[in-house]
Amino acid sequence: MREKVEDFWKDTPVREITAGAIRQSAIRLYPNAGPATCNRQVIVPTQAIINHAAELDWCPPMQVKRFKVATKVKEPATLEWVEAFAEHASPHLGALCLFMFGTGARISEALAMTWSDINLKSATALIRQTKINDERVAHLPPRVVAALANIPSNHNPDGSVFRYVHRTTARQAWNNAIKRAGIKQLSFHSCRHGFATSLLHAGVDVVTVAENGGWKVVTEVVRTYGHSRTEKSVTDAIFDTNLTQPEKSKNASN
Template sequence: MPLKLRRKPGSPNWYIRGTVSGIHVDRSTQTSNRKAAEAIRIRTEAQILQRAALGKKATATFEEAAVNYLMADGEERFLDPLLRHFAGKKLSEIDNAAINAAAQKLYPKASPATINRQLITPISAILNMAAEDKLCDPIRLRRRKVDTKVTRWLTPEEFEAFAAELPPHLARIIGFMIGSGARVRETLSLQASTFYQGTRQAYLVDTKNGHPRMVEFPERARQMICTKGLPEKGTLFLSSRGNPYELRDNTGGQIKTAFNKARHRAGLESKGPRKVTPHTIRHTWATWFYSQTQDFGKLLDLGGWADADTANIYRKMAPEDLPERLLQHGWDFRRGHQPHTSNLRALR
């Protein structure tokens, strides 16, 4: 219970009595002045609480803080390697130097964006909550500087040339990605039971942020996806050998070989800042979708981004004739709602 002031028979002075943080107090303030005694009571209680907090800070570990974080519905993704790396580490030992060492060991070849997402963001969330619980002092971890250069996206003409070089199994995968904006892992984990050909929709369960979402795709994408040999149950997209792909957090590698061969045959860049990769398809979808619909809210929902700033990185500046060129190649993302005529004057 909080400390309180009490009188004792035969003494003119005020006494402090009570228990705080397991510490029992029963002593005189050495003053009969109530105001002065109250100030002493407050100072005494604060000192006990401070010592208790220092004790917790001295012993609190990363594992303890991580458990508290997860029990408060914190995101579990990316925590396993962090828990192994920081096993036995006290929170007071985790600083920017420790983060740098963790990055070199856990993600030696990762991009700055990946280190921010998979290392610094989850650790920051755990430390921030621990600081609120008085388990450690607040600390601001230094995030990696991410290159903000314009990322490559494909024109309709480039994509059609690329699509023409794709083997059947990869054409289905790329067709779904370009039509829905799904990431590689989200695509490769899609089940036939949550793929709705009739409504041109799919329900993604294994998503990057852990929140399932419904996506949609245009008729042109359905034509690429729904070809002979598409499974009716189990995993929807299979390898050239008819097997499900191995799912990984850092996706893209599973389809890399076939993707790169088609890229080479289509004459697309394989090096430098304009290198075309599987992730280029997601940037392309965002640019195409927004150019035709001008619906940023729906772009955010379908893309599964947590904030508008991230979505803005994906939708690129595009020429005014892009919507019409997309239609000429059969790509129509408007899905029954009226486009903004000021931006889509050429659409019919």
């Protein structure tokens, strides 16, 4: 990616690299790619380089309009879906599904887990978030602890927890389990999606959801996972003083 952008601009003076020129470079470099690829592969890195030069007073800072990307509605896994999947999957594959749903781990993070990262006694897991170059200690709900404990393994500290080396090797088994369970086809990421959506619908505040799921930007949780509920009766909560006015309700009862 970086080499392609560097080769395109070569010795072009910075003053000639305009916002319009950057957008055109994305089209020329990736003529058959979608808007998201053009943004990610060209506009973002080129703008970052220009703005770094601006910090050195070599040129003015620049803002480049991104290509519009159609928002895809991602369907979250539900507890019912996850339980049905686990029932028809092998122990380690079922545990993988429950682990991602219960911790919000990405598939790449889950597959990288070794037994040295898992502490069943304290119900915690060290998750290395390579996507954002960070790590977090996740709580393991009891259902996840039980699933991990039931994986047939000698629990070699350096051994892979879920056995699969890469998502491509796990996908076929994943799809087969879905067919056996007779449930809707969902992706690995639907479990992470379900983690966020389930907590938000349970009334957990978005900051806590972001912290426990490893999101650096809180607004990303709202934008991506904050789906509205379908049942209209949810507005009954307005008149439930135990939810909306806990202090006043408590004082009145005293």
